[in-house]
Amino acid sequence: MxxxxxxxxxxxxxxxxxxxxxxxxxxxxxxxxxxxxxxxxxxxxxxxxxxxxxxxxxxxxxxxxxxxxxxxxxxxxxxxxxxxxxxxxxxxxxxxxxxxxxxxxxxxxxxxxxTSLSLYKSIVYSTERKKIISALEISEMRARSFAKQLNNVLEEERARIAREIHDEFGQQLSGLKMSLTSLKKNEGVRSDVAPIIDVIVADVNTSIQSLRQIANELRPVLIDKLGLFAAIEWLVSEFEKKTGISSRIYVDIDQPVINKMLEINIFRICQEALTNITKHAEATMVNFRIENNTQILTIRIIDNGKGIKASTLHNPLSMGLLNMRERANLIGAEINITSSFDKGTVIELIVSTNGKENINSRRSFSN
Ligand SMILES: Nc1ncnc2c1ncn2[C@@H]1O[C@H](COP(=O)(O)OP(=O)(O)OP(=O)(O)O)[C@@H](O)[C@H]1O
Ligand SMILES: [Mg+2]
The missing domain is CATH 3.40.50.2300 (Response regulator)
Structure with missing residues (x-):
């Protein structure tokens, strides 16, 4: 039948x-x-x-x-x-x-x-497998689009909090500082109170600095003011100041015009890479290169630290590494993380800046 x-x-x-x-x-x-x-x-x-x-x-x-x-x-x-x-x-x-x-x-x-039966079986298995694969592809597409939306919302929220911190608290603290300074100038103030006011003003200054730092980490102002390259140069110089790890940075003169979401995701990947070097690498040197060639931006972050174990590199629970890969995926970029024991780590990010090409689907992952 x-x-x-x-x-x-x-x-x-x-x-x-x-x-x-x-x-x-x-x-x-x-x-x-x-x-x-x-x-x-x-x-x-x-x-x-x-x-x-x-x-x-x-x-x-x-x-x-x-x-x-x-x-x-x-x-x-x-x-x-x-x-x-x-x-x-x-x-x-x-x-x-x-x-x-x-x-x-x-x-x-x-x-x-x-035989007629083996041919029929093969046809049925193939069509069923195809259906399952299509369903998986649709579900993966939905998950990716959800992740993209979530990422956008998160970045917008961070930007909002950064603005709030900067504009609200920053203004209030600056106001407080001005009041204290004029209080000190007031003739009625006892002479032994003046040094106390100086101490409070110094504390307020420190708080203003801390707030700026927090706001900047939430949303680097430089990205919005001067663009990605300047923000990365700032990130690397902050990294060198904080860690004492000797850092060399080469940045191409030509800065591509790319959208904010692309910039912020690239920035976050670099941020995570440098945080990882600070926390784990035990490196003494970092080399940072940004090259912009015919609508392809290549970023390489090289450290001479202890390297990442292969099992860690492929561990789905390594959230920081996973996030870097996910962000690269969101912007259609390719990311290669190569590392070997005691020979340091190289993180390479290749991004198309023409807004059309998806490098991710053009090239295969090497790790
Ligand atoms: N540059 C590096 N040099 C040496 N080891 C590294 C480097 N980057 C990552 N690792 C190793 O890979 C592991 C996973 O990194 P990942 O960024 O995913 O997690 P984490 O930094 O431990 O935590 P999180 O990023 O979630 O705060 C780290 O715990 C560390 O062992
Ligand atoms: Mg990490």
Whole structure:
């Protein structure tokens, strides 16, 4: 009894005998399948370009008159869109089979072993797997978009708190300082009170400095005033002052015009990298390079510290490292963190500044 279900199948097969067999197997197992036939790659491309309904499955013979082997698989996968590609071949080359699976083929079946049931099973598994993968992709997309929104809200909130601290408390403390200074100048004030007022003014000054520092860490004013490069230069000089770690920074003269969210995420990644060096690296030197080349910004932060263990580097619970990767992902950048024991750590961030290209999908992660 044939099975029901939507099965829109394209068979790419040049051998008429093999096609007839495959068609017979399909009709045996599936009730009213929609079968299209292409005898070579060119015809398949034509059919795929002009199809009315998307195909669920493509059954692909590996040796066509106009294309064969891996190049054929790669091209078919590229034009297959949502269809699962099942390779039918006469060769029992195990390594080739594994390789074809790794580049996106759903299954690899030897023609001599094929039965109507094994073909049907492969079709069902492939379509079900495709459904699960699509659901996972949608769910990942939702999670990423939620993370992006959360990140934006967080940064806006930080900026708001920084403004509040700076404008409200900062103004109040400055007012207090002015009142104390005029109180000291007042002729009626006892002479032994004046030194006490000086101490209070000094305390107020320290508080103003601390507030500025907190506000700046929440939202570096320099980013908004002078842009990313100046903010990073400030970050590195603060880092050197605080830690005493000798720091060299090279910054390209050309500063790209990029949006605030991109700037703030790049800044946060650099901030986390330097905080990690302060906390963990035991480094004596840091090299910071920012290069801006043909709409690609490359930032390298190199320390000569003790390095990050491979297990830590790939540990999903390393929240700081995870955050750096997530932020890079949010802005479509590539981040490579390479480290080896006692040889220091290199963090490389590659960002497209033209606002279009997603480097993340163009290049693969190296760690
Ligand atoms: N530059 C570095 N040199 C040496 N070890 C590092 C460096 N950066 C990170 N590590 C190691 O990797 C671990 C994970 O770093 P991560 O930033 O994820 O977490 P954390 O800094 O310990 O905590 P958090 O960032 O969440 O406050 C650190 O605990 C440390 O052992
Ligand atoms: Mg950290």
């Amino acid at each position: 044939p099975n029901k279900g939507d099965h829109n199948i394209l068979v790419i097969e040049d051998n008429p005998g093999d096609f007839a067999l495959v068609e017979e197997f399909l009709l045996e197992q599936i009730e009213a399948p929609i079968i299209s036939h292409a005898q070579d790659y060119k015809a398949a491309k034509e059919i795929l370009a002009h199809r009315d309904h998307p195909f669920d499955i493509i059954l692909l013979d590996l040796s066509l008159p106009d294309k064969t082997g891996l190049p054929l698989i790669q091209e078919v996968i590229e034009i297959a869109l949502n269809a699962s590609v099942i390779v039918l071949t006469g060769y029992a080359d195990f390594e080739f089979g594994v390789k074809s699976l790794s580049i996106g083929v759903s299954d690899y079946i030897l023609k001599e072993e094929i």
